[in-house]
Amino acid sequence: MNRTDRTPTKKILISGASIAGPALALWLGRCGHEVTVVERATSFREGGGAVDYRGSVHREVLERMGVLETLRGLDTGMGEQAVLDESGRELLRLPASFMSGELEVTRGDLARTLYEASLPFADYVFGDSVRSLTEHATGVTVEFEHGETREFDLVVGADGIHSTTRRLAFGPEEQFRRDSGWFFATFSTEAPKALGLRDSGVLWNDPGRMVGIGNTLGEDGAMLVFHAPELTYDHRNVAAQKELVLRHFADAGWEVPAVLRSVPDASDFYFDSLSQIVMDRWSHGRIVLLGDAAWAPAPGGMGNGLAVVGAYVLAGELATAPDHRTAFARYEERMRPYVAKCQKQGAGAGRFLAPVTGKQLKQRNRAYRMLCRRTMRGFFEWLTTRTAEAIDLPAYGLPTVDRPIRPVISQS
Numbered sequence: 001m002n003r004t005d006r007t008p009t010k011k012i013l014i015s016g017a018s019i020a021g022p023a024l025a026l027w028l029g030r031c032g033h034e035v036t037v038v039e040r041a042t043s044f045r046e047g048g049g050a051v052d053y054r055g056s057v058h059r060e061v062l063e064r065m066g067v068l069e070t071l072r073g074l075d076t077g078m079g080e081q082a083v084l085d086e087s088g089r090e091l092l093r094l095p096a097s098f099m100s101g102e103l104e105v106t107r108g109d110l111a112r113t114l115y116e117a118s119l120p121f122a123d124y125v126f127g128d129s130v131r132s133l134t135e136h137a138t139g140v141t142v143e144f145e146h147g148e149t150r151e152f153d154l155v156v157g158a159d160g161i162h163s164t165t166r167r168l169a170f171g172p173e174e175q176f177r178r179d180s181g182w183f184f185a186t187f188s189t190e191a192p193k194a195l196g197l198r199d200s201g202v203l204w205n206d207p208g209r210m211v212g213i214g215n216t217l218g219e220d221g222a223m224l225v226f227h228a229p230e231l232t233y234d235h236r237n238v239a240a241q242k243e244l245v246l247r248h249f250a251d252a253g254w255e256v257p258a259v260l261r262s263v264p265d266a267s268d269f270y271f272d273s274l275s276q277i278v279m280d281r282w283s284h285g286r287i288v289l290l291g292d293a294a295w296a297p298a299p300g301g302m303g304n305g306l307a308v309v310g311a312y313v314l315a316g317e318l319a320t321a322p323d324h325r326t327a328f329a330r331y332e333e334r335m336r337p338y339v340a341k342c343q344k345q346g347a348g349a350g351r352f353l354a355p356v357t358g359k360q361l362k363q364r365n366r367a368y369r370m371l372c373r374r375t376m377r378g379f380f381e382w383l384t385t386r387t388a389e390a391i392d393l394p395a396y397g398l399p400t401v402d403r404p405i406r407p408v409i410s411q412s
Helices: 020-030 055-065 068-072 096-100 107-121 164-170 238-248 256-260 303-320 324-346 349-353 358-372 374-388
Strands: 011-015 034-039 050-053 081-084 090-094 103-106 123-126 130-136 139-144 150-152 154-157 177-188 201-206 209-216 219-227 270-277 287-289 409-411
Touching (some): 011 139, 020 034, 020 055, 020 107, 050 107, 055 374, 068 107, 090 358, 103 107, 107 303, 139 154, 154 164, 164 287, 177 238, 209 256, 238 270
Parallel strands (some): 011 154, 034 123, 081 201
Antiparallel strands (some): 081 090, 130 139, 139 150, 177 219, 201 209
């Protein structure tokens, strides 16, 4: 049954074209809504580290979306990851399932898959962003930075942890962001040849810092994590962010200097804080938040899983509720317990990835060794899968195939 058999088609604006935005655009477009996705970046953004999916809930949503088999064909095939000490001596090896789940793809491959799947159902506008939102009785007047002012029935903020939609509708980011004191960066690099990486990775630490290097699908990528509780930065100034990373790792040993040589010219460089977003509500009238804009669980909190599950639930509630107010309330009711469990799991990411003291680092490595035991390995996989499956998916009856809506891809 199509969405149009139940309630009238709506004009819906989605701000953000990373993961949550295209996932929602796919569902809403299939249901017959007129969907526009606006993205600040001037083109589709490639790059990013690996992301993973675990358990039956993630698998079921991806299958209902029709992208599961495509993503399986893009699986990184990541193998074991060696944990090193400060000098580069190998301490232990983490099994593939420890960090890669049952399906792991690069963030760029995931984003492109969702973007291309949603193209028949949405109008994408790149190089623009929302300037103001004015809600009234019958809709929302949206003023854009570059495009003409338009009217929409609903607006969805899927524009990440630094969401403009959230700021305009709910208030300053500082009210909702909970910083951990750790920061991270990802970028492509050429791993030192001496490491001989092939579908494998290494994790190097000294107190308060981590460098992870992985080779997947023939490409090398790096993730750097460091502790700096007093650090402030401009989330739009990439050049300044690169300088921050270079400065914080300038005296690091092992092969870190070779990795840092890739930073200045890295076109896919991404930097941010390991933070969470905590809000009392995710909707305000006709405006609703999705993904990191609403809850940002931090690494280890299954953010990409939450994004696609949240998109499915939001689209499903809009398809079955009598009005948007009821739909938004049901969406929050279903998602909040799930988000809380994922945020709890992601809360200690910084402390685990980059322990601050030598003593804490040794304790972390002992925990790694314990989790790598055959008897404990199953427990860890059960624990993470239990969190991933901590929601009952309603059978909304959303269409898996619907009439294609010819896309208009605009470059402002």
